[in-house]
Amino acid sequence: MTATPGPSDGDYLRLDQQICFSLNAASRAFGSVYRVLLKDLGLTYPQYLVMLVLWEHGELPVKKVGEHLRLDSGTLSPLLKRLEVAGLVRRERSSHDERSVHVRLTGEGTALRERALLVPRRIAAATGFDLDEIRDLRARLDRLTAALDRTALEDIPDL
Template sequence: MTDTPTQVTGEPGGPGEPSLLLEDQFCFTLYAASRAVTGVYRPLLDAVGLTYPQYLVMLVLWQHRTAPVKDLVATLHLDYGTLTPLIKRLEAGGLLERRRRPDDERVVEVALTPEGAALRERIRTVPPAIGAAVGLSDEEIKTAQDLLRRLTANVARHTSGGGSG
């Protein structure tokens, strides 16, 4: 018996065989980057009483003032089971209100309250702070966003049956 542990390198066994090294996994690179960036958001959003997912909901509402819940689900890539509790907490905090659309009561909309609209001014320091933490030029950020949007669309197409399997 030896004192040295057996090392499994994860190197491919032959030509064309994929690597099993953690650092070679694209999914891990995305996961680590996402965790790092959302970790920078946490203290900034804590200061105004929002979680990162709540911040995303508020961004949509600051842009549109009102939005059907169905549109929030699609825009934020969340399911109803995840979004509904977020909306309820934001409503309990006085930042938005839910209401049925007068012309179609089947549609539930969320709308900013005056308090929710006012929070927008307090949050203006967040994007520059994130930009500084990311440490990329505006052009690099745009390139990364374009690539990630394309990746998202490709994966969505693939998982909805449009891929080659």
């Protein structure tokens, strides 16, 4: 029995062989679905992520929100300002540390959670995956992210 030859080195440079492209394409496709689902909530996808963190953790320093979302303050601050203008969050300087700004939900922001409950189910349905497949994919992506984070801190190994 003869072994099937593997891909040649040149095949690894094909666009359809790039995991980064597949992840980017999936992310863009998710963005399109979220755009439609979040329109009724009056949120963009990044704003939705901020709301998820606050619904889960309650009041937090802006720095902690950024850590949860892997966003720097330059990206996060405009999101929070827009959410504040929309009446969903309130930002206040800490009375203990003037350098720290805390974010908390308003009553309207808390109430929006009820309307958002269907979003994850509709996203899951849009994938065509069952819940076990979604959990497995998320676990694999978390492992991939952790590995890439570790690699970013070190030199990328030679092959």
